[in-house]
Each structure stands twice: as C-alpha cells, then as structure tokens.
Amino acid sequence: MKRWIAILAVIAIAAVLPLLLSPTGYWIRVLTFTLLFAAMAQVWNIIGGLANQTSLGHAAFFGIGAYTSTILVLKFGISPWIGMFAGGFLGGIAALIIAVPTMRLQGHYFALATLAFGEVMRVIANVWTSLTGGPVGLSVPFVPPSIAAYSFKQLLPHAYIALIALIIVTVIFEAIRRSAMGYRLRAIKENPAAAEVIGIDTTKVKLQTAVISGVLMAMLGTLYAQVAVFFDPDTVFSAASISIRVALIAILGGVGTAIGPILGALFIIPVEELMNDLFSSGAAGLSQLIFGVILIAVILWRPRGFITVFDSLMARFSNKARS
Amino acid sequence: MSKTTSHRGGLSRRSLLAGTASLLASPMIVSSARAQAKPVNIGVIMPLSGANAQFGINSRNGIELVADEINAAGGIKALGGAKINLIVADATSTPTTAGTVAQRLITQNEVTAILGAFASSLTIAISEVTERRDIPLLTMSFADQITGRGFKNIFQIVAKASALGKAQLDYTLAIAQASGAKIDKIAIMYEDTAYGTAQAAGLRAAAKAANIDIAMDDAYPLGITDTTPLINKLRASGAQAVFPVSYLNDSLLLIRTMRQQRITIPAIGGAAGYVIPDFEKGLGEFAENVLSIAPANYDLAPDLTERFRKRFGYFMVHEALEHAVALDVLVQAIEKAKSAKAEDVTIALRGAKFTGGWTKAMTGGAVEFDSTGLNTLSVPVMAQWRNKELVTVWPKDVAKGTAVWKS
Structure with missing residues (x-):
C-alpha cells in the first residue's frame, strides 16, 4: 500500500514538473530527452537486465522506428501515431532476424554481434538514398499543429508523451519481471543448463524478450524523431550516442531493476548537458573529458549502480520509521 | 565528522566574505553597466x-x-x-x-x-x-x-555543394585545356556524408554535361583506414584526373597512398580536408601542386x-x-x-x-x-598547393597565379 502511494507521488511530481518549465525553453527539451532516454534504457533493460544479454545494437531498432514513421509521413502523409506502430512491427521483425542467429552467443560475443547489426543498419540507411535520403538525413515536416498529426508548436506535449511512454515501458518491464516469464528468465540467467533441464525452452524465452524489446525500442524511435525533427543515419543508428548510451544509462542506474534506468537517465542526460553548458566554450572537448571523469568516478563509487544508493536510503528511511 | 564540520565552517565564512564584497561592489557594477549599451x-x-x-x-x-x-x-x-x-x-x-x-x-x-x-x-x-x-x-x-x-x-x-562540385569539374577542364592537356576520363571518390554525397552529385552532373567518362565513382565510409583497394581501382580505371571529396584524415591517407604508389595524375580535392594547413603538414612534398576547389581563399x-x-x-x-x-x-x-x-x-x-x-x-x-x-554573389575558386601556401589559380579574373598541370 505504502509502495503504491510512493509511486503515485513520484508520477504526480513528474507530471507537474514540465508545467514549471518554460514551454518553448531549453530545460523542457532536456527533460523530454531525459524521459525518452529513461524509457529507451528501460526497454534495453528488458533484454539486458532480465535476459542478461548485453545488447549493443539497440540503435538498429531505434533507427528503424525513426525512419519508418518519418518516411511514412513524408511520402504518404500518414500520421506518425500510425507510423509508430508500423515502425514497431518492423522493429520486432528486425529483432527476430537478429535474435535467431545471435541468441546462442553469450556475453561479449552477443554484444559484438549486436554492435555489428547496428552498424549494418547505419550503412544501409546511408546507401539506400532513394528511401532514406542517404547521409543527408531526413527532416520531419512541420504540419499544422494537432494531436492527430503528432505535431505541436511547443515541447510541452512532447514532454508528456515521453513521460507516458516511460510509465508504459516501466509497467511492461515490471510485469515481465513478475510474470512466469520473468522467473524463467531469472532461471536462465542463473544457470542456462539447469533451466533447460527443468523444461524451460530457453531459446523461445530469449526470443520473446528480444522481440518485445525491439518493438518498444522502434516505437520510441518515432517519439525521438518527432522531438528532434531532424536526424541522419549517424544520429539514430549511432553506436556511441544510442546503443552504448542506453546500455550505460541502465548499467549506471542499476541493471535489472525498474528504477535503475530512470535514475541513470536522470543523472546522465542533465549532467551531460550541464557540462556542455559550463565548459564547452573553453578548451575543446573539455566538457566531454569532465563528463567522462564523472562517469568513471560514479562507477567506481557505485559499481552496482545508483540503485544501491536508493536502496540504502530506503533502508535507512524504513529503519527510522520503525524505531 | 569534526573534519567536515570545520570544512563547512570555512566554506561559509568564505562565501560570507564574498557575499559581503559583492554586495558592496554591486552599486558600482550596476552603474557601470548602465553607462554602457547592453551587449x-x-x-x-x-x-x-x-x-x-x-x-x-x-x-x-x-x-x-x-x-x-x-x-x-x-x-x-x-x-x-x-x-x-x-x-x-x-x-x-x-x-x-x-x-x-x-x-x-x-x-x-x-x-x-x-x-x-x-x-x-x-x-x-x-x-x-x-x-x-x-x-x-x-x-x-x-x-x-x-x-x-x-x-x-x-x-x-x-555557394552550394552542387555548385562547388560543378565548379570542381568545370574549372579543372578549363585549367587542363589552358595547359594544352585534354581530359576524357575521370575518377570520383567521396566520403558517404551529407557533404561528400552532395558534392559528388554536382561533379557527376557536370561530367555528364561535359560528356566526360566517369571511370570510377566510389563512396567510402568516413574514417576509412585502408585506402589501398580504392587506389588500386583508381589505377585500373585509367582516369586522367581524380576528384576526392573528404575531410582531413581521409584526404591525407588517399593522397599519400596514391603518391606512394606513384600515381601522379592530378588530384583535385573538394575543399574541407584539402585546404587546411594540416593537409600540407601531414603530406609534406606530396601536397605540392594538389588542386582543390574552395568556396573562398585567403x-x-x-x-x-x-x-x-x-x-x-x-x-x-x-x-x-x-x-x-x-x-x-x-x-x-x-x-x-x-x-x-x-x-x-x-x-x-x-x-x-x-x-x-x-x-x-x-x-x-x-x-x-x-x-x-x-x-x-559567391563563386567557388580553385586553389593549388605551392610551397606550403594555397594560391588561387582559377577563375582567371581573380587568380593570383597560373595553375601547374602535370599529367
């Protein structure tokens, strides 16, 4: 009961926060991207945290989603809301195609195979100029603002859409974690051979998680495209700024927990922005250097993620409440 | 614990001092700001x-x-x-x-x-x-x-990339003609970025218009590490001039590999990496006489x-x-x-x-x-590396030197 009150309180604060920021301003853009990256890291967490398969290729699905909805609106005038589901469908198929041969791989081998898949998608988007516009990238057309056309003059609606998306994927994550599938995944994570012996179809379970993760990641790609308005193959299929970053956010926050990716994104995205704001006018690259040093320090301080800070705070709080 | 307390005390004393100082100084700052127009x-x-x-x-x-x-x-x-x-x-x-x-x-x-x-x-x-x-x-x-x-x-x-690409080809033809050479076969190599593709498109269109055979037309990824296959293809193509469009590192690698393999046909770069001091620093004597289109030259x-x-x-x-x-x-x-x-x-x-x-x-x-x-009003210019400097060699009305064309 107490838990639910706490969760509702957090959602209420998150729902009010965008209203306090200037609707056309800078911080609301940062907030929107923070929420989006939290959602993306949560989706990564389904496969990276629950199935324990460290994917470094989630940009592939993400980019498929961004390109699908944007191409549909550019060429056929189809609303990005519908394009989002089309992108999710293609993202799921892509996840299936990549998962079938790579799911047998473990650890580093799986990570490398997925990394390569993301790069392959980037090259395809670069070369297939007639469809994707090639390296020049695509601009989401500005149509008269309306909810149906997913077009807004201000960033405020985008912030709320990102918040809702984050809540939805977090609920999906938590539902999977608590379901029978979650138990199967945990069994596979602990000991794959033992899981097989007790009758779990490990390949099937892993495939299911991969497809769910791929579908959701592609749908988030559409949301990102609608906020960023312009993107090119290097942006959405980027290993560094998408694939590795979402993994980093989840790992820094706490892999396999629902709160981890949210904590990670709340830290990484604003701090990165703040560093750029404070230091980028000085020596070239200084802001990224400082950001990197902060990341290293944080990981040394909390190797298991921010979630441990959160947990110890909670423990202290409940101890105090008891005494 | 006591350590942190004393530290905190120090901090607050310092900030108190700073705060007082800024309070004292603030009227002066405000008045001096008023005297000057808002930046x-x-x-x-x-x-x-x-x-x-x-x-x-x-x-x-x-x-x-x-x-x-x-x-x-x-x-x-x-x-x-x-x-x-x-x-x-x-x-x-x-x-x-x-x-x-x-x-x-x-x-x-x-x-x-x-x-x-x-x-x-x-x-x-x-x-x-x-x-x-x-x-x-x-x-x-x-x-x-x-x-x-x-x-x-x-x-x-x-000028736009397509105009630059067109000028890159047209100027080259004019320069070759002025020195009595004739070009009917060229090679294009470009990095697969927005800039590379757009400029290559301009080059291609201009070559078509001038009825010139494009013997090689290859895109390569930005940050390529081995250009040997590209250069081998270039040698086999029999092109009389090569048009590479790239940023710095690729440009160094391409020209160095070319010259080391004794391919001496004129290279006409597409601005970016071809017209900065690092190009000459990285290539030394190999840079001499390399041509490049540029939107402007110093x-x-x-x-x-x-x-x-x-x-x-x-x-x-x-x-x-x-x-x-x-x-x-x-x-x-x-x-x-x-x-x-x-x-x-x-x-x-x-x-x-x-x-x-x-x-x-x-x-x-x-x-x-x-x-x-x-x-x-902006028209691209053709520049050529001469003794560590870039000399504008085309169009004729603004040129500061005559192009060296060795084929």
Missing part, C-alpha cells in the same frame, strides 16, 4: 570536439577575430557602442545535441543570431530550431538542403586575412574566412536595423547588398542573399 549576444555553435573539431576551432578563431576587432573599434554604433558578446558552444558531432545547444542559446542567452555549425548535418539540425523560433542562422555549410527547404531565417554565405584579400595569421599563427582557412564574413554581415545588418531584435535583423539581412569590411574577401567582393537565403 549583443551572438551564438556560435561549432563542432569543438570529435572528428571535425579542427574545423570548428578554425571557424571560432575567425569569428573571434572579427568580434574583437569590432569591439575594439567601438562596438555597434547604431546601438550606442554595444559590444558583441559571443556565446560559444560545442555542437559535438551529433545533430540532436546541436539542436539542443541552439535551444539553450536562444532561451538562456537570448541570442540575436547564431553562427554555425560547419558540418551540414549539424547546421540543418540547428536550423530546425532557429526556424521555429525566428532567429537568423548564418552558415558556411555547403549542403543544398540548407537553403533548399524554404526556410525564412537561414543565410548561406557560400590570398584574395591578404590585407584582411594576414591579421588572422598574425594572431593565430597559420593562414586563414576558408571556414574561418567565411565565418568572419558572416559575422561582419550580421553586424552590418544590426547597424542597418538599429536593433538587436532577431526579427529586425532577419529583415535587414534579406535582400540588401553588403559591401566593405570582410565581404571584400569573398569572390564577388560583396554579399547579397536571395529569397531562399543563399548568397548569390
């Missing part, structure tokens, strides 16, 4: 880290030079001597970050205009933000899309560009020069509008002809934007 904030968004950092730094240097000169000469006269206050920010190499940075400069720093961001993809991302907020964006990025989307607040100071106005060399220790590369012109034009527009309001400046920028100052350094000797925001 005009101008945003500068450049890739200051990542693969294109050197170009971003060059651009920033050019802008700082002009800003300091204008401020030293009494600031913006129409605004009571208001100083130019540059807000420099790193676009990194991600378009989305560039867009966020633009949003920050507009809302936090209330900039009048933005200059940037060298790489076309970054500029396009910034323009999506500036267009929605009606802030003028002045750029020297080449991509055709920049002024091809009907935006009202964007100003492209140089030897056309040495009286202006030598000031850059004096301050920064290297010749004024074209991106620095064009950004310097962009800032000069922007300040002229502010003078004309007698206002630092973004919308007034946009109106002043459009349709007027800007002369004098740094605009002399551009081909055409002036700057004039058409309804799309493109500077219609």
Whole structure:
C-alpha cells in the first residue's frame, strides 16, 4: 500500500514538473530527452537486465522506428501515431532476424554481434538514398499543429508523451519481471543448463524478450524523431550516442531493476548537458573529458549502480520509521 | 565528522566574505553597466570536439577575430557602442545535441543570431530550431538542403555543394585545356556524408554535361583506414584526373597512398580536408601542386586575412574566412536595423547588398542573399598547393597565379 502511494507521488511530481518549465525553453527539451532516454534504457533493460544479454545494437531498432514513421509521413502523409506502430512491427521483425542467429552467443560475443547489426543498419540507411535520403538525413515536416498529426508548436506535449511512454515501458518491464516469464528468465540467467533441464525452452524465452524489446525500442524511435525533427543515419543508428548510451544509462542506474534506468537517465542526460553548458566554450572537448571523469568516478563509487544508493536510503528511511 | 564540520565552517565564512564584497561592489557594477549599451549576444555553435573539431576551432578563431576587432573599434554604433558578446558552444558531432545547444542559446542567452555549425548535418539540425523560433542562422555549410527547404531565417554565405562540385569539374577542364592537356576520363571518390554525397552529385552532373567518362565513382565510409583497394581501382580505371571529396584524415591517407604508389595524375580535392594547413603538414612534398576547389581563399584579400595569421599563427582557412564574413554581415545588418531584435535583423539581412569590411574577401567582393537565403554573389575558386601556401589559380579574373598541370 505504502509502495503504491510512493509511486503515485513520484508520477504526480513528474507530471507537474514540465508545467514549471518554460514551454518553448531549453530545460523542457532536456527533460523530454531525459524521459525518452529513461524509457529507451528501460526497454534495453528488458533484454539486458532480465535476459542478461548485453545488447549493443539497440540503435538498429531505434533507427528503424525513426525512419519508418518519418518516411511514412513524408511520402504518404500518414500520421506518425500510425507510423509508430508500423515502425514497431518492423522493429520486432528486425529483432527476430537478429535474435535467431545471435541468441546462442553469450556475453561479449552477443554484444559484438549486436554492435555489428547496428552498424549494418547505419550503412544501409546511408546507401539506400532513394528511401532514406542517404547521409543527408531526413527532416520531419512541420504540419499544422494537432494531436492527430503528432505535431505541436511547443515541447510541452512532447514532454508528456515521453513521460507516458516511460510509465508504459516501466509497467511492461515490471510485469515481465513478475510474470512466469520473468522467473524463467531469472532461471536462465542463473544457470542456462539447469533451466533447460527443468523444461524451460530457453531459446523461445530469449526470443520473446528480444522481440518485445525491439518493438518498444522502434516505437520510441518515432517519439525521438518527432522531438528532434531532424536526424541522419549517424544520429539514430549511432553506436556511441544510442546503443552504448542506453546500455550505460541502465548499467549506471542499476541493471535489472525498474528504477535503475530512470535514475541513470536522470543523472546522465542533465549532467551531460550541464557540462556542455559550463565548459564547452573553453578548451575543446573539455566538457566531454569532465563528463567522462564523472562517469568513471560514479562507477567506481557505485559499481552496482545508483540503485544501491536508493536502496540504502530506503533502508535507512524504513529503519527510522520503525524505531 | 569534526573534519567536515570545520570544512563547512570555512566554506561559509568564505562565501560570507564574498557575499559581503559583492554586495558592496554591486552599486558600482550596476552603474557601470548602465553607462554602457547592453551587449549583443551572438551564438556560435561549432563542432569543438570529435572528428571535425579542427574545423570548428578554425571557424571560432575567425569569428573571434572579427568580434574583437569590432569591439575594439567601438562596438555597434547604431546601438550606442554595444559590444558583441559571443556565446560559444560545442555542437559535438551529433545533430540532436546541436539542436539542443541552439535551444539553450536562444532561451538562456537570448541570442540575436547564431553562427554555425560547419558540418551540414549539424547546421540543418540547428536550423530546425532557429526556424521555429525566428532567429537568423548564418552558415558556411555547403549542403543544398540548407537553403533548399524554404526556410525564412537561414543565410548561406557560400555557394552550394552542387555548385562547388560543378565548379570542381568545370574549372579543372578549363585549367587542363589552358595547359594544352585534354581530359576524357575521370575518377570520383567521396566520403558517404551529407557533404561528400552532395558534392559528388554536382561533379557527376557536370561530367555528364561535359560528356566526360566517369571511370570510377566510389563512396567510402568516413574514417576509412585502408585506402589501398580504392587506389588500386583508381589505377585500373585509367582516369586522367581524380576528384576526392573528404575531410582531413581521409584526404591525407588517399593522397599519400596514391603518391606512394606513384600515381601522379592530378588530384583535385573538394575543399574541407584539402585546404587546411594540416593537409600540407601531414603530406609534406606530396601536397605540392594538389588542386582543390574552395568556396573562398585567403590570398584574395591578404590585407584582411594576414591579421588572422598574425594572431593565430597559420593562414586563414576558408571556414574561418567565411565565418568572419558572416559575422561582419550580421553586424552590418544590426547597424542597418538599429536593433538587436532577431526579427529586425532577419529583415535587414534579406535582400540588401553588403559591401566593405570582410565581404571584400569573398569572390564577388560583396554579399547579397536571395529569397531562399543563399548568397548569390559567391563563386567557388580553385586553389593549388605551392610551397606550403594555397594560391588561387582559377577563375582567371581573380587568380593570383597560373595553375601547374602535370599529367
């Protein structure tokens, strides 16, 4: 009961926060991207945290989603809301195609195979100029603002859409974690051979998680495209700024927990922005250097993620409440 | 525990002192600020880290030079001597970050205009933000899309990539003809970025129009590490001239591999990596006589560009020069509008002809934007590496030397 009150309180604060920021301003853009990256890291967490398969290729699905909805609106005038589901469908198929041969791989081998898949998608988007516009990238057309056309003059609606998306994927994550599938995944994570012996179809379970993760990641790609308005193959299929970053956010926050990716994104995205704001006018690259040093320090301080800070705070709080 | 307490005590004492001092000083600061006109904030968004950092730094240097000169000469006269206050920010190499940075400069720093961001993809991302907020964006990025989307607040100071590509070929043919050589077979190699593809398209179209056979037409990924297969293909193609379009590292690798394999056909670069001091530094004697198209070149106005060399220790590369012109034009527009309001400046920028100052350094000797925001007076030039310097060799009316053509 107490838990639910706490969760509702957090959602209420998150729902009010965008209203306090200037609707056309800078911080609301940062907030929107923070929420989006939290959602993306949560989706990564389904496969990276629950199935324990460290994917470094989630940009592939993400980019498929961004390109699908944007191409549909550019060429056929189809609303990005519908394009989002089309992108999710293609993202799921892509996840299936990549998962079938790579799911047998473990650890580093799986990570490398997925990394390569993301790069392959980037090259395809670069070369297939007639469809994707090639390296020049695509601009989401500005149509008269309306909810149906997913077009807004201000960033405020985008912030709320990102918040809702984050809540939805977090609920999906938590539902999977608590379901029978979650138990199967945990069994596979602990000991794959033992899981097989007790009758779990490990390949099937892993495939299911991969497809769910791929579908959701592609749908988030559409949301990102609608906020960023312009993107090119290097942006959405980027290993560094998408694939590795979402993994980093989840790992820094706490892999396999629902709160981890949210904590990670709340830290990484604003701090990165703040560093750029404070230091980028000085020596070239200084802001990224400082950001990197902060990341290293944080990981040394909390190797298991921010979630441990959160947990110890909670423990202290409940101890105090008891005494 | 006691340690932290004493530390805290020290801090608060220090901040108390600082606070008192600033309180005492504040009336003076306020009065001195009142005496002077409010400075005009101008945003500068450049890739200051990542693969294109050197170009971003060059651009920033050019802008700082002009800003300091204008401020030293009494600031913006129409605004009571208001100083130019540059807000420099790193676009990194991600378009989305560039867009966020633009949003920050507009809302936090209330900039009048933005200059940037060298790489076309970054500029396009910034323009999506500036267009929605009606802030003028002045750029020297080449991509055709920049002024091809009907935006009202964007100003492209140089010729477009397709025009550069066309000039790269047409000038080369003219130079070859002038030295009695004939070209009927060429090779094109370009990196698969927005800039590379757009310029290659211009080259291709011009070759078709001139009825020239393209024996090789290859895209390669930015940051290629082994160019041997490309060079082998080039040798087999039998091309009489090669047109590589790339940023710095690729350009070094391509030309070095070519020359080491004793392929001596003329190389005509596509600006970017071919017209900066690092090209000569990286290649030494291999750089000699390499040609490159460029949107502008420093030897056309040495009286202006030598000031850059004096301050920064290297010749004024074209991106620095064009950004310097962009800032000069922007300040002229502010003078004309007698206002630092973004919308007034946009109106002043459009349709007027800007002369004098740094605009002399551009081909055409002036700057004039058409309804799309493109500077219609800018014509590309062909430059050639001669003894560590870039000499303009074409078009003939502006050339400072005669091209060396060895086939």
